[in-house]
Structure formats: C-alpha cells, structure tokens
Amino acid sequence: MILKLMFSRRWWWATLLILIIAAVCIRLGFWQLSRLSEESSFANRIRTIQAMPPIDLSQPTTVDLTTMEYRAATVTGTYDFQNQVAIRNQYNDVQPGYHLLTPLRLADTSTSLGAGGKAVLVDRGWIPSVGNSAPADWRKYDQPGQVTIGGIIRLGQTESTPGSDADPTLTPNQTRLDFWIYVNMDRLSKQIPYPLLPVYVQIAPNPSITDPPIPILETLDLSGGSTNLNYAIQWFSFSMLFIAGYAYYLWRKELRKKT
Numbered sequence: 678m679i680l681k682l683m684f685s686r687r688w689w690w691a692t693l694l695i696l697i698i699a700a701v702c703i704r705l706g707f708w709q710l711s712r713l714s715e716e717s718s719f720a721n722r723i724r725t726i727q728a729m730p731p732i733d734l735s736q737p738t739t740v741d742l743t744t745m746e747y748r749a750a751t752v753t754g755t756y757d758f759q760n761q762v763a764i765r766n767q768y769n770d771v772q773p774g775y776h777l778l779t780p781l782r783l784a785d786t787s788t789s790l791g792a793g794g795k796a797v798l799v800d801r802g803w804i805p806s807v808g809n810s811a812p813a814d815w816r817k818y819d820q821p822g823q824v825t826i827g828g829i830i831r832l833g834q835t836e837s838t839p840g841s842d843a844d845p846t847l848t849p850n851q852t853r854l855d856f857w858i859y860v861n862m863d864r865l866s867k868q869i870p871y872p873l874l875p876v877y878v879q880i881a882p883n884p885s886i887t888d889p890p891i892p893i894l895e896t897l898d899l900s901g902g903s904t905n906l907n908y909a910i911q912w913f914s915f916s917m918l919f920i921a922g923y924a925y926y927l928w929r930k931e932l933r934k935k936t
Contacts, residue, residue, distance in 0.1 A: 688927065695923045699916040706912035713905040720899040723747050731827065734797055734874065735783050742876045746832045747897070750878055752797055753825040754781040758816060760869050763856050767803055769891060774805040777815060777890045778860065778877065780869055784823060798865065798877035799826060802890035812855050818890055828880040829894065833862030 731749035732740065756779050763775035780796045801818070808814055844858050853868040866873045880892040 692923070695919055699919045702912045702916035702919065706909045706916070709905045709909035709912060713909065716900075716905060723897060723899060732830075734878070742830060742874060743832060745830050746876070748830050749827070749881075750830050751825060751827045752781060752799075752878060753784045753823065754796070755784075755823050756780070756799075756820055757782055757796065758819050761812070761815060762854070762865065763804070763809070763812075763815070764800075764860060765856055765858050767893075769803045769805075769893065772805060774803050774889075775809060775856070776893075777801045777804050777818065778865075780871075780873065781824075781826070781878075782871075795871045795873075796869070797874040798860070798862075799828070800831070800860075800877060800879040800892075802880060802886070802892040804889040804891075826878065826880055828878045828892070830876050831860070831879050832876055833865070834859040835861055835863055 726745060726748045729745075729748050731751050732738065732745065734742075734750050734752040735754065758779060761777060761779035763777055765775060767774050767776045778798050778800050781799045782796045804815070804818065842858055844854065844861060844864070847854065857865070860877060862873070862875060862877065879894055882892045882894055886892060
C-alpha cells in the first residue's frame with residue numbers, strides 16, 4: 678500500500694525528491710568508504726617504511742629515495758651556510774617563525790654520487806621570525822665542522838595549495854630566493870651550485886634542544902581512516918532515515934484519512 682501511495686500521481690514528485698536525496702547520501706557513503714581504503718593503505722605503507730632500519734644517505738644506494746618518505750635516515754657532512762634558505766609561515770606553538778633549510782655537503786662525494794647528489798637539504802628546525810629577517814641573521818645558528826644528523830626523509834612540494842600563496846619566480850636580476858613558502862626541490866636545486874639529493878631530511882625532535890633551530894616534525898594521522906568509517910555509517914543512516922521517515926509520513930497521512 679505504501680509503495681502504491683509513494684508512486685501515486687499525487688506523491689510521485691515528492692518520492693522522486695526523497696529518492697534523489699537518499700541516492701546522494703548513499704553516494705557520499707561509498708565515497709567515504711573509498712577514502713577509508715586510501716587512508717588505510719597510506720597508514721599501512723607509512724608504518725612499513727617507518728619500520729625499516731635507518732638509511733645512511735652518505736653512502737651509495739640504489740634505493741629510490743622518493744618512495745621512502747618518512748623513513749629514518751642518517752647523514753654525515755658539512756653544512757653550507759652560504760646557500761641556506763628559510764621556509765615561511767612556520768610556528769612553534771603560537772610563535773611565528775621559519776624553518777631553516779641548510780645544504781649538507783656529504784662527507785664523501787665520490788661515493789655519494791650513487792645516491793644521486795653531492796649534498797642533501799636538511800631542515801634544521803624552527804627559528805623565530807623576530808631577529809631573522811635576512812640571511813645574515815641566520816649565521817648565529819651556524820654549526821661548523823663535520824656533523825652526523827638523524828632524521829626522516831621528506832619529499833618536497835612542487836605545487837602550491839589551491840587558494841594559497843605561491844613562491845615568486847625569479848626576476849631577470851635575481852639569482853636566488855632566500856625565503857620560500859614551500860620546499861620546492863626542483864626550484865631550490867637550481868639555485869644550489871652542486872647536485873642535491875631529490876629529497877630533504879628533517880632532523881628528529883629532541884626534548885633537550887630548547888634553543889633555535891628547534892627540530893619539529895608534523896604529527897601523522899595513522900588511524901587508518903576511522904573517521905571516514907564513521908562518516909560512511911552516518912551517510913548510509915541518513916539515506917535510510919529519509920526513506921523510512923517519508924514512508925512513515927505517508928502511512929500516518931493515509932491512516933488519518935481513513936479515520
């Protein structure tokens with residue numbers, strides 16, 4: 678009886694609208710399930726990479742480093758402070774500042790060529806914006822001599838986020854940019870006078886380091902998309918509620934008519 682009423686001449690248009698809304702909810706539910714699958718795959722891949730032993734970037738390797746983001750790494754070399762750059766819009770809690778990226782000339786460039794470069798960019802950490810408006814100001818953070826650092830491999834970002842600012846292009850009289858918004862490895866490598874590895878290294882945080890540069894790593898969500906599953910259940914529930922609620926409304930309306 679309810680089905681006949683739903684598709685009657687009087688109610689067919691309302692039924693069509695409810696079915697369209699329910700179909701949209703179901704489609705959104707399946708989209709969330711797709712996102713759940715993607716997030717789970719991402720989390721599993723990152724856990725696998727993080728479980729790998731640290732890779733020594735100072736040694737020759739045949740590993741495709743661009744597939745190793747978030748893998749632990751060590752590297753030995755000497756910082757080149759003449760070619761360091763700063764990444765804008767970085768925060769330590771609520772304090773604005775920059776992340777200081779410095780090329781590390783690898784200890785043995787004859788063997789490092791096997792890894793694809795003679796140096797690697799190192800994100801040494803956060804520095805405050807106050808008192809650091811020019812490259813000369815950053816020299817107070819110099820760490821001379823050979824160093825061995827530990828951190829994680831990171832990929833650069835080649836495109837700006839839609840709706841956000843982009844790094845400016847060089848003018849005819851410019852040879853370099855000192856301040857960047859993104860770690861654009863392709864563009865950065867063009868202003869460094871020697872080959873760079875295709876990835877950069879973020880130094881691992883250390884609670885004992887309280888003076889800038891302070892290493893800071895983003896917190897990864899490896900929950901595997903549990904939020905997406907909750908959203909999917911909600912959308913499927915909405916679709917059933919729309920149809921069941923509509924059917925109940927028509928049933929009550931028909932019941933009142935008979936009484």
